[in-house]
Amino acid sequence: MSIHILGIFGSLRQESSNQGLVKLAQKLAPTDVTFTFYDKIGSLPFYNEDLEEPSRTPSNVVEWRNLVTSADALFIASPEYNFGPSAVLKNAIDWATRPMGQHALSGKVISLMSSSGGTGGAHMIEQLGGILGLLGNTMLSEPSGQIAKGADRISANGTTTDPAIEALVRTRLQALVDTANNLGK
Template identity: 35%
Template sequence: MSVRILALVGSLRSGSHNRQLAEAAVKHAPQGVEVVLYEGLADVPFYNEDIDVEGAVPQAAAALREAAGSADSFLLFSPEYNGTIPAVLKNAIDWLSRPYGAGALTGKPVAVVGTAFGQYGGVWAQDEARKAAGIAGGAVVAEAKLSIPGSVTRFAETHPADDTEVVEGLTKVIEQLTQAAPAAA
């Protein structure tokens, strides 16, 4: 049985190093694991309980929930914006946390990785993403971590998919996430 991991990227920039990191996860997923890079977070409206009404949920939010519902686990890619989680990633977590107690994240394994220009690779934002995903009901795989510093220089001429150290770290995280997935049991 294969494991389906939904990858959510907290940067909307087309040349984002975190998006490239997600592309590397897709490319290097081991056999039996499918990493699906979700497209469309830019279209999801800010969470508002007034528009989260059964039968009238905005199409972009409904599509996110549908994709999340078919996932066995989640791999979140978080850059660091002003020391914290990007709004687009937090918004996705908010939509996936509802309905309360039965959201698409509930009980499913979640890992958070990322890269940032700073010397710590975005660890503050990644810690905040883990916290938010856990409160939203996700089963955060605490040991599954990868923070890559110096993204602007490190990936100036090398795609993360071609960086051996990055691929090894990403593969380890995917394996940890896969082992925690219900489909793997």
């Protein structure tokens, strides 16, 4: 059966380079892989446990959880903001981790990359990678997903002027597919 990869980007900026990384990955995905991406994390409300009452859960939250559930693997690209993850991505992750005990965000194979400023997202990858690992996911660690000053070289439509970035995305994509296959996905 074909592996389903869900792409997620953690920046709402129209010209987001992290959006570009996800779109580049979709273009480079092997033909036997289904690669879709979610581009509406900005429409999710702030997490509120009161909304866990099923009759009150917003329909876009249900849609988001179902998309995560249906994916075998996640390809996440997100900026580092103030040495940590973007709030909008952390919020989407919090929604995906409820209801407790039967949540969507466990057992996935995850590639976490970052097009950021000078750090290349090192702190964000360490923090968020740790969180996603604690949630029961398999995180790709090599090669490093950090890209410093990526916005200069990656367009939001998924093109890059830097062949090394294209090669990095291709390598991580293949590692994601290989790891998912090895885990019997």
